[in-house]
Amino acid sequence: MKFRVERDALADAVAWTAKSLPNRPSVPVLAGVLLRVADGRLEVSGFDYEVSSQVSVEVQADADGAALVSGRLLAEITKALPAKPVDIAAVGAHLELVCGSARFTLPTMPVEDYPTLPEMPASAGSVDAAVFATAVQQVAIAAGRDETLPMMTGVRIELNGSTLAMLATDRYRLAMREIEWRPDDPNISLNALVPARTLADTAKTLGPLGGEVTLALAAGGAGEGMIGFAGGTRRTTSRLLDGANYPPVRSLFPDAHNAQARIQVAALVEVVRRVALVAERATPVRLSFSDEGLVVEAGGTEEARASEAMEATFTGEPLTIAFNPQYLLDGLQHLNTSTAVLSFVDAFKPAVLSPAGEDGEIIAGYRYLIMPIRVTR
Amino acid sequence: MPRGGSEGFGPDADDSGSCILHVDMDAFFASVEVRRRPELRGRPVVVGGVGPRGVVSSASYEARRYGVRSAMPTARARALCRHAVFLPPDFARYSAASRAVMQIFREVTPLIEPLSLDEAFLDVAGARRLLGRPAEIAAAIRARVAAEQGITCSVGVAPTKFVAKLGSTRAKPDGLIVVPAGRVLEFLHPLPVAALWGVGERAAEVLARLGLRTVGDVAHAPPAMIRSALGEAAAAHLVELARGRDPRRVTPEQVEKSIGAETTFDTDIADPDALRRTLLALSDKVGVRLRRAGQVGRTVSIKVRLTDFRTLTRSRTLATATDVAREIFDTAWDLFRILSPGQRVRLLGVRMENLSDERSTFRQPTLGAPERGWREAEAAADAAAARFGRSVVRPASLLGDPPGPARRHGKEKPTGASVVPLSDPRTPS
Numbered sequence: 001m002k003f004r005v006e007r008d009a010l011a012d013a014v015a016w017t018a019k020s021l022p023n024r025p026s027v028p029v030l031a032g033v034l035l036r037v038a039d040g041r042l043e044v045s046g047f048d049y050e051v052s053s054q055v056s057v058e059v060q061a062d063a064d065g066a067a068l069v070s071g072r073l074l075a076e077i078t079k080a081l082p083a084k085p086v087d088i089a090a091v092g093a094h095l096e097l098v099c100g101s102a103r104f105t106l107p108t109m110p111v112e113d114y115p116t117l118p119e120m121p122a123s124a125g126s127v128d129a130a131v132f133a134t135a136v137q138q139v140a141i142a143a144g145r146d147e148t149l150p151m152m153t154g155v156r157i158e159l160n161g162s163t164l165a166m167l168a169t170d171r172y173r174l175a176m177r178e179i180e181w182r183p184d185d186p187n188i189s190l191n192a193l194v195p196a197r198t199l200a201d202t203a204k205t206l207g208p209l210g211g212e213v214t215l216a217l218a219a220g221g222a223g224e225g226m227i228g229f230a231g232g233t234r235r236t237t238s239r240l241l242d243g244a245n246y247p248p249v250r251s252l253f254p255d256a257h258n259a260q261a262r263i264q265v266a267a268l269v270e271v272v273r274r275v276a277l278v279a280e281r282a283t284p285v286r287l288s289f290s291d292e293g294l295v296v297e298a299g300g301t302e303e304a305r306a307s308e309a310m311e312a313t314f315t316g317e318p319l320t321i322a323f324n325p326q327y328l329l330d331g332l333q334h335l336n337t338s339t340a341v342l343s344f345v346d347a348f349k350p351a352v353l354s355p356a357g358e359d360g361e362i363i364a365g366y367r368y369l370i371m372p373i374r375v376t377r
Numbered sequence: 378m379p380r381g382g383s384e385g386f387g388p389d390a391d392d393s394g395s396c397i398l399h400v401d402m403d404a405f406f407a408s409v410e411v412r413r414r415p416e417l418r419g420r421p422v423v424v425g426g427v428g429p430r431g432v433v434s435s436a437s438y439e440a441r442r443y444g445v446r447s448a449m450p451t452a453r454a455r456a457l458c459r460h461a462v463f464l465p466p467d468f469a470r471y472s473a474a475s476r477a478v479m480q481i482f483r484e485v486t487p488l489i490e491p492l493s494l495d496e497a498f499l500d501v502a503g504a505r506r507l508l509g510r511p512a513e514i515a516a517a518i519r520a521r522v523a524a525e526q527g528i529t530c531s532v533g534v535a536p537t538k539f540v541a542k543l544g545s546t547r548a549k550p551d552g553l554i555v556v557p558a559g560r561v562l563e564f565l566h567p568l569p570v571a572a573l574w575g576v577g578e579r580a581a582e583v584l585a586r587l588g589l590r591t592v593g594d595v596a597h598a599p600p601a602m603i604r605s606a607l608g609e610a611a612a613a614h615l616v617e618l619a620r621g622r623d624p625r626r627v628t629p630e631q632v633e634k635s636i637g638a639e640t641t642f643d644t645d646i647a648d649p650d651a652l653r654r655t656l657l658a659l660s661d662k663v664g665v666r667l668r669r670a671g672q673v674g675r676t677v678s679i680k681v682r683l684t685d686f687r688t689l690t691r692s693r694t695l696a697t698a699t700d701v702a703r704e705i706f707d708t709a710w711d712l713f714r715i716l717s718p719g720q721r722v723r724l725l726g727v728r729m730e731n732l733s734d735e736r737s738t739f740r741q742p743t744l745g746a747p748e749r750g751w752r753e754a755e756a757a758a759d760a761a762a763a764r765f766g767r768s769v770v771r772p773a774s775l776l777g778d779p780p781g782p783a784r785r786h787g788k789e790k791p792t793g794a795s796v797v798p799l800s801d802p803r804t805p806s
Contacts, residue, residue: 249744
């Protein structure tokens with residue numbers, strides 16, 4: 001194997017594949033990235049038996065072939081290289097890398113020990129990359145991080161006709177986003193539970209590339225239990241989580257509300273952040289709404305206290321409701337609008353956070369549900 | 378025969394810098410029994426569980442001469458000393474005696490840290506003006522305990538807690554040892570490493586392999602060598618102790634750091650259903666104790682002792698603190714299933730750690746949690762139990778006989794209000 005490649009293209013490709021490599025690989029070869037040259041292209045692949053990532057880069061190939069080297073080391077090296085063409089060649093049990101006057105020799109691992117990457121399932125349809133990336137970030141924030149509840153660490157993707165819905169909850173808040181997409185089969189009806197972290201990482205890389213993202217999901221047969229994403233020259237597959245018993249979380253959204261508040265997102269984020277400085281871990285911020293606006297408070301009678309008043313348009317009976325400040329901030333920061341609408345049933349039932357336009361009208365498509373903390377004692 | 382005078386660590390040694398006393402009752406339970414039945418004086422007396430799984434709680438010095446030790450299975454004690462008098466423990470009586478002894482301490486100083494029923498640390502720095510030198514105070518305590526309670530105790534007087542404790546051990550029985558501040562190392566260094574607090578069998582073995590057998594060896598060894606053998610934290614702790622340094626102070630009120638319950642089975646249990654019910658019963662007990670103490674905990678830990686006496690512990694920290702038995706059980710059972718020991722179980726324990734005051738701890742309910750859930754149900758059970766006793770209200774699957782072989786499958790179902798999926802995603806299996 002021998003080729004010449006642009007420094008930036010190589011560095012990007014290696015950094016992206018190396019990021020998905022396991023920290024403590026079960027077998028040493030999984031710490032490697034596989035470089036394979038054929039037909040004038042270099043394919044860089046990483047795999048940890050859960051997630052595979054592959055990116056293809058145009059190169060000037062002198063000799064086809066493959067080599068397996070430590071992903072982390074190669075990523076660090078390529079990041080530090082000067083902006084010059086990079087020459088790479090497999091020489092015996094080593095990889096030689098020359099860039100300008102810098103020269104590196106890396107040991108390689110046996111390519112034949114490297115597992116075969118899973119095949120991409122069949123395409124199910126495509127979606128605008130930027131829209132998809134935004135939607136994923138809006139939803140993944142609500143997914144759980146507690147590995148003992150694996151189902152909660154996933155984002156549920158529901159494909160129904162031309163609607164792509166994503167849902168995630170850690171049991172304390174729930175985010176739901178619906179977007180349009182282009183299914184290959186207009187009557188498609190499929191669900192998948194994708195590990196939230198993988199999905200978020202994938203969306204973050206594919207979004208800025210623009211264009212379309214192809215969703216690959218098998219309804220059965222080959223590639224079952226697997227989802228694939230392809231955009232530009234990158235593709236990723238991930239094993240799905242078992243979502244057969246995913247609870248019917250849509251029913252948690254209340255049917256109606258008794259009170260509603262319209263607030264400037266940036267101002268509320270600032271106020272909550274400030275007031276929450278006195279809220280120790282796991283203690284809530286209290287929001288008191290009335291005709292006069294909103295007062296945000298935190299702290300108790302014995303500890304430090306803080307309060308701040310701000311403008312809000314409120315309809316309904318005056319209400320005091322308390323939230324984990326981080327949950328509230330997470331939702332507010334992912335609305336992507338300057339105005340937010342908070343809808344309440346009462347101080348004990350989940351509240352819905354929705355994005356709104358300049359006119360204060362709710363923009364459909366995204367909803368973020370938060371369970372309040374009880375403070376009446 | 379008063380002892381302790383040997384090696385120059387007697388009552389007349391310089392005690393000006395030694396203000397910590399460790400008072401340890403001699404063969405406490407056995408001594409209380411002998412006091413009640415004077416005809417037993419001079420005979421080997423063993424107090425302990427008399428069942429097939431009983432262990433020795435306390436043995437008189439006459440019994441110890443035959444090799445009987447506390448924590449040894451009663452059956453083994455019987456084999457060693459057939460003619461000993463074996464008595465079941467009478468904790469109410471020991472508690473009363475303990476309270477009386479602690480009251481004597483309290484008249485000396487308010488700085489008392491009881492470690493158990495029969496031992497305590499005292500800081501007498503502030504009592505010297507009124508009551509005399511630490512060694513005189515120690516002698517006075519010994520005399521009063523003997524006169525008023527008819528039992529003996531041993532006292533270690535030293536500048537630090539751990540040396541005082543070693544002192545009382547060395548003084549036993551019925552003795553007094555004073556370790557002057559300037560002679561701590563002289564006292565400490567000839568002792569075997571196992572004397573150091575925190576050095577168990579394993580650590581002692583590791584140190585022995587390095588040729589370190591005495592405390593002095595550890596004190597003089599390069600710290601890096603101990604670090605590489607035992608790890609950063611353990612090594613630092615050990616080297617400090619070996620050099621006679623122990624900054625721990627006598628802390629009178631011990632805030633409870635954990636609340637737990639455990640049970641030893643009469644016969645080892647393999648049946649998962651029986652084990653599950655035992656965990657439920659233990660979780661219930663822990664929940665009741667937490668609520669009674671006004672505490673909530675964030676970390677659930679289980680302890681499992683197997684047939685081969687291996688003891689395994691597992692713990693998990695929850696997202697929010699709880700005092701709800703049901704939530705404690707869910708986690709405890711999950712931990713147990715993951716552990717799946719694949720062996721018969723001899724002992725099971727459930728413990729809550731990471732405690733905080735319930736009133737200052739907020740509970741983040743799950744989405745869709747019923748307004749009246751397990752917490753309210755258990756609070757109602759507490760109220761009923763307060764009036765009618767614990768046996769009136771228990772989880773349904775615990776009705777009937779307590780832990781033991783399962784009779785039938787008891788799968789408790791949440792009561793009342795329809796339970797929304799997110800509030801209980803794990804279904805018992």
